[in-house]
Amino acid sequence: MSDRPVDDPIIRLENVSKHYVRGHQRVEVLHSLSVDVERGDFLALMGPSGSGKTTLLNLIGGLDRPSAGSVTVCGQRLETLSSGGLAAWRARHVGFIFQFYHLLPVLTAAKNVELPLLLTRLNAAQRARHVEAALAIVGLSDRARHKPGELSGGQQQRVAIARALVADPELIVCDEPTGDLDRDTADQVLGFLRELADLGKTIVMVTHDPKAADYATHRLHLDKGQLVEAVGRDGHRA
Amino acid sequence: MKYFPLLWGALWRRKPRTIYTGLSIVVAFLLFGLLQAFNTAINSGSEKSGADRLVTTGKYSLTQVLPYSYYQQIQNVEGVDRVTHASWFGGVYQTERNFFAQFPADVATYLELYPEILLPVDQKQAMLQTKTGAIVAKTLADRFGWKVGDRIPIQATIWPKADGANAWEFDLVGIFDARTAAERAQQEMMLFHHDYFDEARKFGKGTVGWFITLVEDPSQMNEVAARIDAMFANSPSPVKTQTEKAFNQAFIKQLGDIGFIISSIMGAVLFTLLMLTGNTMMQSVRDRVPELAVLKTIGFRDGQVLTLVLAESALMCLVSAALGVGLAAILIPVMTPHLPGGFAGMELRPQTWLHAMAIASLLALLVGALPALRAMRLDIVNALAAH
Ligand SMILES: Nc1ncnc2c1ncn2[C@@H]1O[C@H](COP(=O)(O)OP(=O)(O)OP(=O)(O)O)[C@@H](O)[C@H]1O
Ligand SMILES: [Mg+2]
Numbered sequence: 001m002s003d004r005p006v007d008d009p010i011i012r013l014e015n016v017s018k019h020y021v022r023g024h025q026r027v028e029v030l031h032s033l034s035v036d037v038e039r040g041d042f043l044a045l046m047g048p049s050g051s052g053k054t055t056l057l058n059l060i061g062g063l064d065r066p067s068a069g070s071v072t073v074c075g076q077r078l079e080t081l082s083s084g085g086l087a088a089w090r091a092r093h094v095g096f097i098f099q100f101y102h103l104l105p106v107l108t109a110a111k112n113v114e115l116p117l118l119l120t121r122l123n124a125a126q127r128a129r130h131v132e133a134a135l136a137i138v139g140l141s142d143r144a145r146h147k148p149g150e151l152s153g154g155q156q157q158r159v160a161i162a163r164a165l166v167a168d169p170e171l172i173v174c175d176e177p178t179g180d181l182d183r184d185t186a187d188q189v190l191g192f193l194r195e196l197a198d199l200g201k202t203i204v205m206v207t208h209d210p211k212a213a214d215y216a217t218h219r220l221h222l223d224k225g226q227l228v229e230a231v232g233r234d235g236h237r238a
Numbered sequence: 239m240k241y242f243p244l245l246w247g248a249l250w251r252r253k254p255r256t257i258y259t260g261l262s263i264v265v266a267f268l269l270f271g272l273l274q275a276f277n278t279a280i281n282s283g284s285e286k287s288g289a290d291r292l293v294t295t296g297k298y299s300l301t302q303v304l305p306y307s308y309y310q311q312i313q314n315v316e317g318v319d320r321v322t323h324a325s326w327f328g329g330v331y332q333t334e335r336n337f338f339a340q341f342p343a344d345v346a347t348y349l350e351l352y353p354e355i356l357l358p359v360d361q362k363q364a365m366l367q368t369k370t371g372a373i374v375a376k377t378l379a380d381r382f383g384w385k386v387g388d389r390i391p392i393q394a395t396i397w398p399k400a401d402g403a404n405a406w407e408f409d410l411v412g413i414f415d416a417r418t419a420a421e422r423a424q425q426e427m428m429l430f431h432h433d434y435f436d437e438a439r440k441f442g443k444g445t446v447g448w449f450i451t452l453v454e455d456p457s458q459m460n461e462v463a464a465r466i467d468a469m470f471a472n473s474p475s476p477v478k479t480q481t482e483k484a485f486n487q488a489f490i491k492q493l494g495d496i497g498f499i500i501s502s503i504m505g506a507v508l509f510t511l512l513m514l515t516g517n518t519m520m521q522s523v524r525d526r527v528p529e530l531a532v533l534k535t536i537g538f539r540d541g542q543v544l545t546l547v548l549a550e551s552a553l554m555c556l557v558s559a560a561l562g563v564g565l566a567a568i569l570i571p572v573m574t575p576h577l578p579g580g581f582a583g584m585e586l587r588p589q590t591w592l593h594a595m596a597i598a599s600l601l602a603l604l605v606g607a608l609p610a611l612r613a614m615r616l617d618i619v620n621a622l623a624a625h
Contacts, residue, residue, distance in 0.1 A: 054623070063535060064619045084539050091537025098622070102532045106247030116536050118240055127240075163536075 008075070009036035010171060010202045011060055016069035018055055029055045031225040032069065037204065037218075039170070042197035044213035045206045047222035053206040054175055056222065060204055061173040062090050074170050091119045095164030099176035101156040103148040109135065109159045110144040116167040134162040138192055154185030161192055165201070172196065174205040178212050190215040241546065248550050251522065256554070259518040263558035263601075264565065266507045267594055271566025273500045274590040279423060279583035280496050281487075290456040291351065292463050293485040294449040297476040301326070303445035304475055306436075309344075311469060312449055317462040319454045322347035325432065325447035329392035329406065331382065338378055339427040340392060341447075342435035345373075351452050354421040361386070361412030372408035372430040376415045377422060384410055390428075397439045406438075419574065420583035450482070508601065516605040519551055523609040530613050531621035544614040551606025552599065559598035563591055 018030040029052040037043055045053050058064040059071050062078050071078045074093045081089055095116075103112045110131050117127040135141050138158035148156050157177060164172050174193065178186035186209070194215045197203050205216060213219055221228050249256055294312065296302025303325070312321045324343035330336070341348075345365060349355055357365070357373060365371045372390060384390065387410065394404040408430050416422040436443055453462045463479035470477045480488075490496070523530070530543055538546075567586045574584050 058619050061535075063622075084541075087534065087537050087539045089537075090535065096532075096535050098532075102528060102622075104244075104247060104529050104532070106251050107243060111243050111247070115244075115533070118244075119537050124240065 010039045010041075010074060011035075011037035011204070012070075012072040013059070014070045014072075016059065016066045016071060018052070018059065018064075019067050029225055030059075030066075033225070033227060034069075035220065035227060037202065039202055040197065040200050042194065042203045042215065042217045043205065044216035044219045045204060045222065046208070046210075046213055046219060049208075051222040052225055053222055057173050057175055057204060057206050060171075061094050061096060062086050088119075091116060091167070093169050093171055095167070095169040095172040097157070097160050097164050097172065097174035097177045099179040101148070101153070101160045101180075103156055103159055103163075105148050108145050108147055109140060109151065109162075112148070112159055113162045113166050115163060120167065130166050131162075134166040135159075137165065137195075138162045152185075154181055154188060157181060157185075157189050158192065161189065161196075165196060169201075171202045171204070174203065176206055176208065178207065178209060183211075186212065241549070245546065245550050245553055248522070248526065248546070249554055251526065255518055255521070259515055260554060260558045260561075262514055263511060263555060263598075264562040266511050267559040267562025267598070268565045268569075269507060269562075270504055270594055270597070271563040271586055271590060272570070272584075273503065274593070275566065275570050275584040275586050277496055277500055278585050278587055278590075279420075280490060290453055290459065291482040292451040292453060292459060292466070292479050293482050294451065294466055294477050294479040295447075295485070297467075297478045300448075302475070303442060303447060304449070304477065306444045306446055308449065308470065308475075308477070309446070312451060312466055315462065315465050315469060317454050317458050317465065319452040320347060320351060321449055321451050322351045323432065323446040323449045324348065324429075325435070325445075326396070327392070327394070327435070328396045329394050331390065331392055336382070341427055341429050342432040343429050344432055345429055348429065348450075351450055352425070354416050354418075355414050355425055356416060357412050357414040361414075364411040368409055368411050369431060369434050370407070370409050371411040372428055373412035373414055374410065374428045375422070375426045376413050377426050378428065379410075379413045384413070386410055386413060392428075397435070397442065399438050400440050402440065419585075423583045451479070508597065511601065512604055515551075515555065515601065516608070519547075519605050519609045520612075522550075523547060523613050526613075527616065527621050527624070530616055531618050534616065534618050535622070540614045543616070544610045547610035547613045548603070548606040551610070552602040555598045555602035555605070556595065559594050559601075563594045 013033055013035050015032045015034055016030055017028075017032050020027045020029060033056070045056065047053050055064070059066055059078075060073060062073065062081075065079060074089075076089060076093075078086065078089070103109075104115070107115075113131045113134050114127055117130055120127075122130065131144070132141065135144055138161050140155060140158055140162065143151060143155060143159075148159070151159065157180075161177075164174075172193075177193070178189055181189060190212055193203055193205065197217065203216075205212070207213055294304075294308075296304060306323075309321060309323055312318060322344050324341040327340040327342055329340050331338070349357065349362065361373065365373050374384060374390075378384070390408050390410055392406045392408065394406055398404050399406065408428070414425070416425045432446065451462070451466070453459050459481060463481075466479045467477055533543060533546075534540075563586070570584050570586055
């Protein structure tokens with residue numbers, strides 16, 4: 001790993017295929033797909049429903065394994081890791097944001113944000129400082145003691161963003177992070193993601209929404225298991 | 239410990255369900271505590287009873303009567319300090335539901351051998367001077383509302399009077415108490431004079447039920463017992479002499495194996511609890527599939543998720559069990575004064591706490607294992623896709 005140049009892509013997919021077997025049926029989802037993503041990119045992954053966006057995101061986030069090909073993320077070939085090794089790798093390198101927030105309803109915002117830190121060696125005071133900082137970034141310091149049920153959808157998603165970034169991962173993957181939010185709230189959440197990208201985080205975001213994709217620096221279109229169009233820097237970053 | 243909020247939160251995810259299940263466990267362990275304490279009460283008599291007393295009965299049966307002449311002979315056995323005797327009267331006061339023991343005894347020596355029986359001096363004098371006198375335990379006097387001076391009618395079931403009548407009457411001249419709750423339970427009885435009994439009864443004259451012997455040196459109990467048994471070995475009425483403790487234990491055995499009954503009840507209760515709590519835990523994990531998947535996504539390992547669910551089960555079972563036994567500990571001293579004397583020795587022992595915690599741990603493991611395995615094997619991609 002040490003001999004890799006720093007400007008190596010943070011994500012490299014090489015001839016990645018993925019199929020599911022359902023009964024006797026084989027569902028081909030991704031066909032021999034190759035792509036690189038550079039550090040600091042904000043990538044929007046688009047495509048029709050069922051095109052395999054979530055599947056691809058799961059491969060990048062180390063939640064699933066390809067049927068063939070190689071996935072290298074943050075300098076690690078994921079197929080070489082055991083399930084426990086993969087879990088530890090995710091804890092170190094990746095933050096996750098979902099469409100339906102997936103906060104634990106019984107825990108306060110602060111305790112939800114703290115979850116990834118439980119897997120680190122930080123002590124209680126250090127964890128509390130990190131949680132505070134993460135909640136401050138998403139502008140929810142005053143809601144730390146609220147439970148998800150007492151927060152609006154947008155606020156819950158901001159808590160989820162705080163949770164995704166609290167352990168300072170290099171990569172943040174989001175599956176339709178604004179799919180359940182109204183326009184204004186979505187813009188706010190996307191603004192945060194854009195800020196994170198500007199701070200040097202790499203973000204891969206699945207979205208249906210072209211307006212959401214406008215916040216990204218790059219777009220990738222998936223159709224019938226293929227990357228049909230790859231658009232370079234679209235100028236939004238300038 | 240940093241995982242505690244996570245555990246605690248998971249436990250309270252469905253408040254009514256947790257409270258309902260928790261209460262069931264509390265009640266089960268309250269029952270466990272009470273039954274164990276009751277078991278202690280039953281056995282306490284035998285365990286705490288006079289260490290230095292021997293009981294001599296018929297060799298083959300407790301109900302076999304012995305010649306009165308043995309009284310003098312036992313007194314002459316080497317190592318014997320003092321001897322007394324008593325018999326089983328087996329009478330009924332008003333109705334059979336009022337069961338209690340009545341012993342015709344040599345009252346003067348009986349009171350000497352049982353210093354735990356506390357009788358006021360004047361009442362003792364009155365007793366020794368009243369041929370038809372009787373003394374009763376305070377617990378009985380309280381139960382039946384007897385006062386000194388009352389005439390107490392007892393209906394014989396074994397020993398009719400010489401005229402064939404079953405109606406006996408005794409003059410209550412004394413009411414005794416005991417030093418401790420356990421002794422109070424042990425000494426719940428009525429005593430009256432053997433001489434009067436022997437003179438008035440129709441048959442069986444010149445016999446007694448059993449002898450109680452105080453030995454000079456408690457370390458010589460077994461030797462003295464053997465000497466007594468040997469003395470009558472070849473007579474028509476051979477005897478068996480054992481420590482009072484062993485005698486009481488044998489007597490309790492005749493009542494039926496209380497321990498076994500208690501175990502059976504607890505077995506049934508725990509089985510029900512297993513089903514109930516197991517169902518709750520399974521349901522709880524089922525409800526939290528997406529949440530558990532998120533924990534795994536964040537980087538919790540399979541083993542950690544397994545431990546988390548097991549710990550949740552342990553927390554619920556152990557806390558509820560402790561509450562149940564604790565409740566029993568509070569209730570027992572409150573309850574016992576209102577219960578018949580037999581319950582007086584009810585006591586929650588430290589072993590009962592240990593037992594309860596061991597059972598609760600086993601319960602936690604049994605009900606937690608399946609849900610914990612399920613949570614551990616949860617596939618992130620499928621679990622998240624389904625929600
Ligand atoms: N666990 C699975 N088992 C079997 N088939 C699956 C599984 N997950 C996804 N698929 C199939 O793979 C294809 C791609 O699914 P995927 O969820 O990646 O699509 P998507 O682009 O994210 O769609 P959407 O926009 O609706 O979220 C679909 O046809 C889907 O039915
Ligand atoms: Mg999808």
